[in-house]
Every structure is written in structure tokens, then in C-alpha cells.
Amino acid sequence: METVIVQETDEDVLYILSFALKEEGFRVYPIQHCDDHFLNMIESTRPHVVMLDYKLKGEEALGVLQQIKAKYRHLPVIASSCNSNIHAVYDQAGFDDYIPKPFDLDLLYDTLRKHSYM
Numbered sequence: 001m002e003t004v005i006v007q008e009t010d011e012d013v014l015y016i017l018s019f020a021l022k023e024e025g026f027r028v029y030p031i032q033h034c035d036d037h038f039l040n041m042i043e044s045t046r047p048h049v050v051m052l053d054y055k056l057k058g059e060e061a062l063g064v065l066q067q068i069k070a071k072y073r074h075l076p077v078i079a080s081s082c083n084s085n086i087h088a089v090y091d092q093a094g095f096d097d098y099i100p101k102p103f104d105l106d107l108l109y110d111t112l113r114k115h116s117y118m
């Protein structure tokens with residue numbers, strides 16, 4: 001079973017994402033905000049993939065991404081965003097992939113699985 005940490009600031013979207021991923025067979029650890037305990041959560045849950053909400057300019061997501069990659073270099077981190085430029089900035093920022101919002105569930109599942117088996 002693939003394990004994923006899903007960080008999403010919108011509570012309703014987080015609930016729906018968590019439900020959809022659990023129904024598809026993922027073990028999901030949902031969080032709304034990245035706080036000081038985020039890296040501890042990675043350590044304790046050992047996820048296959050982390051999905052971060054990339055909002056507006058993405059400063060919070062970029063900061064968390066840097067912290068994750070500094071400690072867990074090979075852990076895939078995927079940006080999720082409704083920003084129209086996410087396809088142009090995700091790789092440059094250091095994300096392993098991106099998922100545009102609104103979510104296409106098949107694309108979401110395929111992208112997470114693609115990085116779960118790396």
C-alpha cells in the first residue's frame with residue numbers, strides 16, 4: 001500500500017482528496033498546514049510521496065520543499081496547484097512533478113503511483 005502525505009490548505013479539498021485516495025487504496029496522512037512537526041511526520045510515517053499545496057507565489061510550499069529535500073533527498077514531492085504557471089515552475093523549484101487543480105482523479109492516481117515506485 002502506497003503511503004502519501006497530502007498537505008492542502010483548503011479543508012474541504014483536503015477531505016475530498018483524502019477520501020478519494022483512500023478509496024483508491026492509498027494510506028493517507030492529511031494535513032492542512034506545514035508546521036514545525038512536518039518533518040517529524042515524514043520520519044514517523046515514511047511516505048512514498050508528499051503532495052504540497054502550491055498557492056499563489058508558493059513561498060510556503062517552496063520552504064517546506066527545501067526542508068524535505070535537505071533531509072530526504074530521494075523522497076518525491078509533488079506540487080498541486082491551480083496556478084496557471086505551475087507547469088513552468090515546478091521543475092525549476094525542485095518538485096518532482098505537479099498535479100493541476102481542479103484534479104483529474106485518474107491523473108492524480110497515476111502521478112502518485114508513478115513516484116511511489118521509484
